[in-house]
Amino acid sequence: MSTVTATGIHHRSYRGELALRHTRAEYARLAIVVVLLVALPYVLNIYWLGIVNTILIAVIGAVGLNILVGFTGQISLGQGGFLAVGAFTSAILHERAGLPVPVSVFAAVLTTATIGAFFGLPALRLKGLYLAIATLASQEIIVFAVKRWSWLTEGQGFLDVSRLEIFGWRIQRTMFEVQWYWILLVIAAIAVVAARNLFRTGLGRSFMAVRDQDIAAAAMGVDVTRTKVTAFAVSSGFVGLAGALTAHYTETVTWERFTLDVSVLYLAMIIVGGLGSIAGAVYGAAFMILLPVLISELSEAVEPAFPFLSTQLPAIRNAMFGLVILLFLIFEPRGLARVWQRMKDYVRFWPFRY
Template identity: 35%
Template sequence: MSAVEEVANEAPAVEAVPKRAMTLGYGTSLVVLGLLIIAPMFLKNFFVFQMTMLLIYALAVLALNILTGGSGQFSLGQSAFYAVGAYTSAILMEHMGVNYALTLPIAGIICFGFGFLFGQPALRLSGIYLALATFALAVAMPQLLKLGFFEHWTGGVQGLVVTKPDAPFGLPISQDRWLYYFTLVISIGIYIASVNLLRSRSGRAFMAIRDNEIAASAMGVDVALYKTLAFGVSAGITGVAGGLGAIAVQFVAPDGYTITLAISLFLGMVVGGVGWLPGSIVGSAFIIFVPNIAEHISKGLSGAVFGVLLFIVIFLVPHGARQVAIVAQQMLGKLKK
């Protein structure tokens, strides 16, 4: 018996992911969806804009969760894919007059190809070395966007101003509210597609590679294909999030997509719970609102306050929002009994 066969025999079989392991219950999902639909009706435009950014960053965190929580590959380069998606939408809208809705699938396809191609050389890397390679990508991207060769399209250091779309068909709602509901529909669609992906044969292949790459290969999983596919899917979703971000912020510039954004997205994934897709919105809320809370506590020491708050959260709930959800579910089960 070969060494590979021995590993395959010793490794436990990868079970199909149970529904509740990656989604909320139907009742809880309906409550959350109802709140997301109703809340903007009673908020001012600035808070509606913040909720739009909450959904956009949640998409980017979800994409990273598919890559890391699904296939076990670490990435600190999501800001690069986010930037490519943002610039794709901005360039198509401002230079070519393409409708903002049509720019999003184009941004997703371009970023999917970019991520898939980047995943090819990254196959030789794993763990911390893969993280360093993606870190290099995130550091290089803002500098590449400043090059004079691309300046006609990207605006160089000055960036591009993007026109915010009006509500279609003469609907009597503000631009911010329309863009929020537009983003909400896209987010729900991508979320459902992501859940179905992880439940599918490809999703089980991702998780088999995550748990034991050698055993997965011995069981017939095409490791190279599925690892690059995970990179491509993650980059594609991040690209759509970047396009939505460009439309919402109405501006793209190289300095808006630095390594800080990549680290923030990684932090959001950890706080939301690695491998738990509903936690993406919790992680997004953390990286958007907690820095503001820290600044209100102390403007001069906002970074230190944020670090302390982050340390407290990680210390109390090391598995993120998923751990809180499990405890709440157990307590609810006891109350029912």
Template identity: 65%
Template sequence: MPATSTGVHHRSYASELTLRHTHAEKFRLLLIALAVCALPFVVTPYWLTIANQIGIAVIGAIGLNILVGYTGQISLGQGGFLAVGAYTSAVLHIRAELPVPVCIVLAVLTTAVIGAFFGIPALRLKGLYLAIATLASQEIILFTVRTWDAVTGGTDAITLPRLELAGFVFRKDFHWYWIIAGLAILAVITGRNLFRTGLGRSFMAVRDHDIAASAMGVDVTRAKVMAFAISSAYAGLAGALTAHYTGIVTWERFTLQVSVLYLAIIIVGGLGSIAGSVYGAIFMITLPALLTRFGQDIQSSWPDAAQKMPAVQVVVFGLVIVLFLIFEPRGLNRIWHRMKDYVRFWPFRY
């Protein structure tokens, strides 16, 4: 009897291991690839800058979702780990004069080690107490950055030269787009594949019930520390990209507000979903840009629009989070799945 369109059916291990199982999914993936390739040729420089910011946010959001959504360890320290990645890469490039790719790799490894260290309290803390502990890590990192003048320059900003690879200088957002998009796609693929491994499944077991996971043989200590390390590695990559893309590193770019933004991204996008991290990053980075443009458009009729818009953005930011928590706690990813199911089973109810 042939397999129906409902359920998950595999006739071989190879089919089970494929990232995309149906022709519709493969076709959708092809359309996304074409859209990513065509985007820098059809948008204005302003929106290309926004696209680059979205790509960096996707990387950082996937890292946080691995920790919060998949492992169940709440964190308010993502901004601090972004700072570690940014400052490590910048200092190595300026002081040690290492090539940028080497600096980025070392920044990722350094951030992973520091993240694992700050993840040790997670072995004994949960919920609100763990959130406060990660908030402390955020403040400890920023305090270190501000006061370690000999290495970080203290409160002074670090200015970086333009990225140069094989004699080619990356001067424009168009050039950076391909690097950021490529690394964001790599982050999505590695994040998706992580949860097809034993380590990734141990993360989800710890999230669902750590005591039961331990009883089934899962090394809970290893799972929690590794979750913090991997999450921080993603944050380190995002921070290093931020440093070299913007060309300036200052502690003010990595405050608690950034940590809250990343937490909002994964809540709006969908906890426990790699795709949700992408949707959330697109939504939460595009929304302020749209509000800013809206303020510019209405400035003729409302002269104070430019001054009031930052406050409006904060209000809208908080309102969006509250509305998603009330009406769709599983985020944009769940809305997308419901839309697909509706089309798939129409005209029948699902």
């Protein structure tokens, strides 16, 4: 059915069943999103466009983490460390080895995927809290190496990355945020579509089978060992891409950008957005990046009436961060993706309640 009030979707061909969108309403929503994304650079100022660019990078990392946690059921607290691997790898290969940016970014993705697969080996024997502690160890090991290995930063503690240049084309200072927006939008869209299609393949379905019940998955012929390690590699590859883009976008790489706080932030993104949902990872990334910005804007607006807020802003941000996660876990564990689904169902079935 292709109407807004469709009571069911009935496929008459395999091609129709495999389509990413099945109704006219879905195509209409997609068209609206595309129009809004195309219009953003022309309606937002530089400040807000920079925040949107940060969201686009976060979307790639959140999608990668959701592949591991939401779809495979393997918890990870090493997101910040894997972001650091991608950032430092791409920056070093570009600045010191002289590799073109696309090549250095691709190498960073492969390197991060390999290291992620290595640190994913404990998942073969550990689950739950024990696996979380093991991945936390990977976070601390990577950050420790980045801080102490003076060769990485040549003793400066940070790396400067030159302005992005691809095949002779160079980012202009006056159009920095706008040009980066188009680059990041394309890459983020490709990452989202690739992740969405991943779970229409045998590999993606094996991820979900291991998440639901690894013993049953093994009984059906799924190689659980290979699946878990592959999930860590694929997830880390997405995260490495986000890290590499962060390096070239910010033009400065330092370990302070990849602490445990960043790992917790990305975990919050997929919890708030919705575990096991690619769209949820997008919603969660946007929500968690915008939350502290909106709190700051609100604090500035009410500061004349409540002057103490300016000194308490960091504490307020942390409190709101924890409160948001707690409220979602209590009232909507399936996150913003489920909230959006309920809204669509309400409109589709109105005036009925079923």
